[in-house]
Amino acid sequence: MKGAVALLAGALFGAGVCISGMVRPSKVLGFLDFGGAWDASLLVVMAVALALHVVAWRVVKSMRAPRYATAFPGPPSTVVDLRLVGGAVLFGVGWGISGYCPGPAIVSIVSGATSAFVFVAMLSVSIALYDRVVDLRGLDG
Amino acid sequence: MTNFTPLSAAIGGALIALSLAVMLIGTGRIAGVSGMFAGFLRPSSGDWTWRLYFLVGMFAAGAVFRVAEPDRFDYATRVPLWLVAISGVLVGVGVRASKGCTSGHGLCGMSRLSKRSIIATMTFFGVGVATATIVGIVLRGA
Numbered sequence: 001m002k003g004a005v006a007l008l009a010g011a012l013f014g015a016g017v018c019i020s021g022m023v024r025p026s027k028v029l030g031f032l033d034f035g036g037a038w039d040a041s042l043l044v045v046m047a048v049a050l051a052l053h054v055v056a057w058r059v060v061k062s063m064r065a066p067r068y069a070t071a072f073p074g075p076p077s078t079v080v081d082l083r084l085v086g087g088a089v090l091f092g093v094g095w096g097i098s099g100y101c102p103g104p105a106i107v108s109i110v111s112g113a114t115s116a117f118v119f120v121a122m123l124s125v126s127i128a129l130y131d132r133v134v135d136l137r138g139l140d141g
Numbered sequence: 142m143t144n145f146t147p148l149s150a151a152i153g154g155a156l157i158a159l160s161l162a163v164m165l166i167g168t169g170r171i172a173g174v175s176g177m178f179a180g181f182l183r184p185s186s187g188d189w190t191w192r193l194y195f196l197v198g199m200f201a202a203g204a205v206f207r208v209a210e211p212d213r214f215d216y217a218t219r220v221p222l223w224l225v226a227i228s229g230v231l232v233g234v235g236v237r238a239s240k241g242c243t244s245g246h247g248l249c250g251m252s253r254l255s256k257r258s259i260i261a262t263m264t265f266f267g268v269g270v271a272t273a274t275i276v277g278i279v280l281r282g283a
Contacts, residue, residue, distance in 0.1 A: 005167035006191040010198020012160035013174070013244075018206040020153020021146060024215040030144050032273035035281070041150040046247060048154035049161075053252035056162035066169035073171050076255035084257055087238025088246075088264035094231030095265060096272025097224055101243045102236060103174035105229075106196070110203040111214035115225045122229025127179050130237040 001068050017104045020045045025099025025115075032096055161249055164195075173245020175236035219280060235265070 021027040022045055030039030060072055095101050100108070100119045108116035133139075164172035172195065181192035206213050218225055236242045239261045241250060246265075250258020 002168050002191050003194045005163060006172075006194035007198040007201075009160045009163040009167070009172060010195035010200075011202040012156050012163065012198075013195075014199040014202025015206070016153045016156030016158075016160060018153070018203060018213050019156060020150045021213070022153065023203070023206075023213060025218055026215050027144070029219065029273050029277075032269045033277040034270060034274045035277045037144060039144040039146075041144070041146050044147050044150035045154035045157070048151045049158040049248050050252050052155055052158035053161055053248050056158070056165055057253045059162075059166060063166070066165070067167045069167075069169040072165075072169045076250060076253065076257060078256050080257060080260055083238045084240070084261055085264055087235045087240070088261040089235070089268050090231045091235030091239060091242065092265035092268025093272050094228040094233075094235060095243075096269040096274075097220060097231070097276060098218055098228035099273070100218075100225070100228060101174075101232065102178060103199075103242070103244055106174065106178065107199050107203040108214060110200055110207045111211070111216065112207075113214060113216045115215075115218040115222060118222050118225050119229040119232075122226045123233040124178075124182055126230045126233025127175075127237055128182050130234050131179060131183060134237075 005068060013103060014107045016049075017107050023104045023107050023111075025104075027099075028095075028101070028104070029099040032099065157244070158248065161244065165249075171245065171249045173241050173249055175242040176240065176245055179237060220276065239265075 017023045021041055027039065028042055030036065031042035063072075066072060098115070098119060100116070102123060105116055105119045105123065109120055161172060164170045168191065177192050177195055180186055180188065181196060232242075239246065241258065241261060246258040246261040251262050
């Protein structure tokens with residue numbers, strides 16, 4: 001059942017980035033590049049999704065456990081450190097260069113666009129290497 | 142703002158929120174894409190199958206749009222491929238170090254007022270705008 005839920009959620013996500021236009025890096029850059037023909041669509045996507053997800057967290061509060069699992073996530077960590085901010089800076093630079101972030105880029109693979117393949121290939125390699133280094137050095141305890 | 146498409150943006154945003162809500166309420170997971178994908182890349186960590194299903198769902202929906210409306214996708218980027226490659230590395234390291242991307246920090250975390258997520262999201266949006274604006278100036282000037 002968990003598999004079916006994940007399949008549905010993945011399909012909803014894929015449809016969401018396609019319909020909103022966020023699957024196109026040019027559309028994302030239309031927002032991020034303030035010097036170009038500015039396009040606020042990304043902001044609308046974020047605002048609508050955020051507002052609805054606030055409701056989802058309220059629903060969570062009214063439930064004792066998830067439908068197909070035993071527990072909801074605990075409270076978020078409050079540790080603000082260099083890794084958090086530095087990581088967000090690196091992500092911002094990468095995102096601003098290409099207009100790709102992980103979700104839309106992964107969906108874009110089906111387009112057959114070379115740029116999507118290149119991005120996701122490098123994304124995969126760097127994620128795998130980062131996690132390997134963290135494992136080896138025991139950084140995450 | 143000739144390219145502004147508020148209606149499709151709102152519908153798409155609602156579907157993305159619904160996706161995250163289905164995962165959260167159905168399975169108790171904060172299914173940010175970078176965390177989902179990172180776990181998929183290391184099957185040894187267990188807890189792997191749902192990630193495969195999530196990816197299959199993403200690809201299936203994308204494939205439907207690819208067939209029905211191929212113009213919904215970009216087939217080239219405004220920067221050369223070597224910069225796309227560098228961008229992929231920066232995003233990969235960045236989302237693992239900060240433990241979240243646009244969906245995890247930007248939506249799941251922000252919507253429950255996580256301090257980490259608010260700081261991360263402000264940072265990557267600010268730096269993303271600065272970077273894209275500078276790249277745009279360089280591209281238009283060149």
